Amino acid sequence: MTFIDFLSTxxxxxxxxxxxxxxxxxxxxxxxxxGVGMVGEAAAGLLTEDPSKFGKVLILQALPGTQGIYGxxxxxxxxxxxxxxxxxxxxxxxxxxxxxxxxxxxAVVGYYSAIKQARVAVAGVNLIAKRPDEVGxxxxxxxxxxxxxxxxxxxxxxxxxxxxxx
Amino acid sequence: MSISSMKKLTxxxxxxxxxxxxxxxxxxxxxxxxxxxxxxxxxxxNLCEDERIEQAQKVARITEALxxxxxxxxxxPLVKMRQTVDQEAFCADxxxxxAWYAVERVEEILARLTELRGERSQAQTVLxxxxxxxxxxxxxxxxxxxxxxxxQGTFPPxxxxxxxxxxxxxxxxxxxxxxxxxxxxxxxxxxxxxxxDKLGLRLAELGFLRTALGGExxxxxxxxxxxxxxxxxxxxxxxVLEKELAGLADKTPLxxxxxxxxxxxxxxxxxRERLSKTEQCVxxxxxxxxxxxxxxxxxxxxxxxxxxxxEPGEEDDVPILLRNNGFSSNFEWxxxxxxxxxxxxFDPTFVMSIFxxxxxxxxxxxxxxxxxxxxxxxxxxxxxxxxxxMKRFLSMFGYCGISSIxxxxxxxxxxxxxxxxxxxxxxxxxxPEKVALWFDPLEDPMTFLVLSLAVGAVHLLGGMAVQFYILxxxxxxxxALMDVGSWWVLFAGIALLVVKPDIGKWVLIAGLACIxxxxxxxxKGIVGRLFGGVAKLYDLVSYMSDLLSYSxxxxxxxAAAVIAQVINILGTLKGGTVVGYILFILVFLIGHGLxxxxxxxxxxxxxxxxxxxxxxxxxxxxxxRPFKPALPAETYTVEPETPGAxxxxxx
Numbered sequence: 001m002t003f004i005d006f007l008s009t010x011x012x013x014x015x016x017x018x019x020x021x022x023x024x025x026x027x028x029x030x031x032x033x034x035g036v037g038m039v040g041e042a043a044a045g046l047l048t049e050d051p052s053k054f055g056k057v058l059i060l061q062a063l064p065g066t067q068g069i070y071g072x073x074x075x076x077x078x079x080x081x082x083x084x085x086x087x088x089x090x091x092x093x094x095x096x097x098x099x100x101x102x103x104x105x106x107a108v109v110g111y112y113s114a115i116k117q118a119r120v121a122v123a124g125v126n127l128i129a130k131r132p133d134e135v136g137x138x139x140x141x142x143x144x145x146x147x148x149x150x151x152x153x154x155x156x157x158x159x160x161x162x163x164x165x166x
Numbered sequence: 167m168s169i170s171s172m173k174k175l176t177x178x179x180x181x182x183x184x185x186x187x188x189x190x191x192x193x194x195x196x197x198x199x200x201x202x203x204x205x206x207x208x209x210x211x212n213l214c215e216d217e218r219i220e221q222a223q224k225v226a227r228i229t230e231a232l233x234x235x236x237x238x239x240x241x242x243p244l245v246k247m248r249q250t251v252d253q254e255a256f257c258a259d260x261x262x263x264x265a266w267y268a269v270e271r272v273e274e275i276l277a278r279l280t281e282l283r284g285e286r287s288q289a290q291t292v293l294x295x296x297x298x299x300x301x302x303x304x305x306x307x308x309x310x311x312x313x314x315x316x317x318q319g320t321f322p323p324x325x326x327x328x329x330x331x332x333x334x335x336x337x338x339x340x341x342x343x344x345x346x347x348x349x350x351x352x353x354x355x356x357x358x359x360x361x362x363d364k365l366g367l368r369l370a371e372l373g374f375l376r377t378a379l380g381g382e383x384x385x386x387x388x389x390x391x392x393x394x395x396x397x398x399x400x401x402x403x404x405x406v407l408e409k410e411l412a413g414l415a416d417k418t419p420l421x422x423x424x425x426x427x428x429x430x431x432x433x434x435x436x437x438r439e440r441l442s443k444t445e446q447c448v449x450x451x452x453x454x455x456x457x458x459x460x461x462x463x464x465x466x467x468x469x470x471x472x473x474x475x476x477e478p479g480e481e482d483d484v485p486i487l488l489r490n491n492g493f494s495s496n497f498e499w500x501x502x503x504x505x506x507x508x509x510x511x512f513d514p515t516f517v518m519s520i521f522x523x524x525x526x527x528x529x530x531x532x533x534x535x536x537x538x539x540x541x542x543x544x545x546x547x548x549x550x551x552x553x554x555x556m557k558r559f560l561s562m563f564g565y566c567g568i569s570s571i572x573x574x575x576x577x578x579x580x581x582x583x584x585x586x587x588x589x590x591x592x593x594x595x596x597x598p599e600k601v602a603l604w605f606d607p608l609e610d611p612m613t614f615l616v617l618s619l620a621v622g623a624v625h626l627l628g629g630m631a632v633q634f635y636i637l638x639x640x641x642x643x644x645x646a647l648m649d650v651g652s653w654w655v656l657f658a659g660i661a662l663l664v665v666k667p668d669i670g671k672w673v674l675i676a677g678l679a680c681i682x683x684x685x686x687x688x689x690k691g692i693v694g695r696l697f698g699g700v701a702k703l704y705d706l707v708s709y710m711s712d713l714l715s716y717s718x719x720x721x722x723x724x725a726a727a728v729i730a731q732v733i734n735i736l737g738t739l740k741g742g743t744v745v746g747y748i749l750f751i752l753v754f755l756i757g758h759g760l761x762x763x764x765x766x767x768x769x770x771x772x773x774x775x776x777x778x779x780x781x782x783x784x785x786x787x788x789x790x791r792p793f794k795p796a797l798p799a800e801t802y803t804v805e806p807e808t809p810g811a812x813x814x815x816x817x
Contacts, residue, residue, distance in 0.1 A: 136503025150718045
């Protein structure tokens with residue numbers, strides 16, 4: 001088998017679509033993992049002083065986690081669409097590439113927005129440390145960053161849902 | 167639906183009545199006692215620092231005793247109901263003394279337990295120290311006779327005892343080995359007092375280390391017995407004390423009431439410190455809702471005091487008390503998380519609560535999850551008698567659950583696509599074609615997007631309508647027409663352009679003209695005005711971005727639906743077998759439970775955000791200070807037939 005043959009067996013449409021699903025999960029997931037970790041560290045610092053604020057900082061810590069969930073949703077929709085769990089659909093290489101493209105918005109924006117959102121949330125944790133009543137403002141500020149992840153997942157989802165396959 | 171009108175209360179009372187007046191007002195639950203304003207009245211502060219510190223210590227003691235009782239005495243129930251207790255009656259009928267006795271007893275027992283554990287560890291040290299010396303049958307206090315010295319000590323574990331014994335015998339030392347362990351060999355040496363100095367070096371060479379056993383003079387065996395007896399006594403005493411402590415668990419409810427009573431006293435003292443005083447009198451200033459005037463007047467009539475209730479002045483920082491109907495008042499805390507409105511402006515709670523209800527429902531449209539929210543929230547309220555703030559928090563999510571159910575029926579979501587999956591995979595039957603009353607968001611996302619944006623458009627127009635109303639109420643109907651009306655003409659034009667382009671075109675142009683002509687009216691000169699108007703057109707961009715922001719309704723709605731779908735696929739993997747049903751139940755409980763939590767959080771945050779950013783920026787004047795009346799402490803108790811508290815409720 002030549003190298004070209006090898007490549008063409010691996011790079012079929014189905015596998016490319018799966019790569020798209022994988023990218024959506026792991027890139028967005030990496031961002032969320034990093035983000036949730038950052039906020040968790042800041043939160044732990046606050047909780048050593050005052051464990052009663054756990055409920056408040058927990059929401060902040062959960063916020064950068066949503067990008068990973070959006071990646072997961074996109075991946076699942078791709079998997080449904082190409083029928084991996086039931087009757088696999090034959091895909092051309094171009095169709096496979098389409099799914100990679102569809103996964104890119106949530107992968108890239110998910111990654112960056114999770115980290116940027118986490119930085120706002122870390123600042124929010126500091127805000128709660130000094131003024132526990134202002135938790136609403138801390139959450140709202142962090143949620144503003146999420147808007148762009150939402151737009152990205154929206155585009156990803158619509159692209160996947162409207163994909164013409166099979 | 168409005169911000170309550172407030173009145174300013176000023177009370178002059180005898181200094182000796184200060185405590186009773188403050189407590190009385192606390193029981194009224196409707197007076198926000200303002201901190202002393204040193205500059206304006208020139209009076210001294212009514213400080214009672216010693217009293218406050220003493221009371222704070224009492225509260226701390228109770229908290230500590232209570233923490234111990236909760237932790238160690240009996241199982242705490244998973245959920246706890248508050249007791250119905252009248253705090254004043256509690257003080258009067260001797261229960262307070264009884265509770266204090268319990269607290270003191272807990273403290274005594276805890277102190278004795280600590281002491282006892284110290285004594286026991288001391289005895290255990292003696293025991294460990296003397297164990298190798300058990301065979302030694304001379305009193306420990308004996309250091310020798312008139313001519314001889316008796317010395318106890320150790321040799322290294324590896325040294326040969328026979329060699330040591332012989333070698334020492336030649337130096338005139340009698341050596342007796344009592345035993346050995348892996349650390350040392352224990353020995354007693356007897357020699358002439360005269361030899362002591364010269365033997366020192368020789369013994370050191372052999373690795374001998376003196377052991378200071380101390381002791382009371384008895385033999386080690388007797389000492390060991392005594393230590394054992396002590397430990398036994400201490401153990402017995404510990405058991406008795408712990409039993410008594412466990413018995414005190416019965417008093418926990420009493421101590422809980424005491425905790426509230428003493429905390430109330432602390433609050434009363436702290437409130438009193440906000441007062442000003444002269445030699446004989448104190449002056450209290452505060453705020454009360456106009457509707458509570460009679461209640462407060464009636465309360466003050468008990469005392470020999472003078473008071474005045476007046477309208478707030480221009481300069482006053484009036485606290486905000488929101489007053490809404492039974493449905494909307496549950497959403498006040500969402501407003502509180504942002505900021506309260508300024509006194510004299512518009513309270514948007516009612517309008518917001520309706521939009522919140524609808525938007526939450528669409529974002530989280532699911533009959534199953536909605537039902538869980540309704541049952542969980544309203545059930546908790548029924549069972550737990552939560553405090554007012556928590557009650558409203560739960561009620562809000564309960565109502566939002568109702569909205570989820572309604573939209574779940576419309577969009578055909580019952581734990582995602584559970585009915586379809588269950589019928590086809592578990593029962594092996596043909597599922598119904600269409601579950602949704604209207605459309606299925608996953609099948610037809612574009613319709614869902616249009617629905618989301620349409621709701622957004624209504625929300626934004628609602629915000630502008632509120633602005634219109636506020637401007638009219640302020641007596642500026644012309645401003646309302648120009649600032650809001652001209653935009654509406656423009657929007658109508660854009661809408662008509664799609665439906666009827668030939669009419670729409672002219673309406674659109676009329677709208678543009680209105681904006682350009684009116685929006686620069688605060689500027690100077692014709693050119694400045696026109697330029698201001700054109701610049702204002704740029705706001706169109708912000709309206710567009712506000713509108714697009716509502717596409718999050720679609721994204722979050724799809725997120726919940728897709729995750730639910732995945733859970734259903736996983737749950738029905740094994741089909742309708744016994745294993746299949748076990749798997750189904752497990753996956754159902756864990757998966758849908760998790761999805762519920764994640765999505766309630768996400769939906770709550772984003773539904774709130776749509777209010778704060780998109781809705782409020784059309785009209786809201788924030789920066790109000792919430793009304794916080796001085797209240798009796800009610801962590802563990804609830805007053806019988808609580809007269810409706812006049813307060814903003816935060817969760």
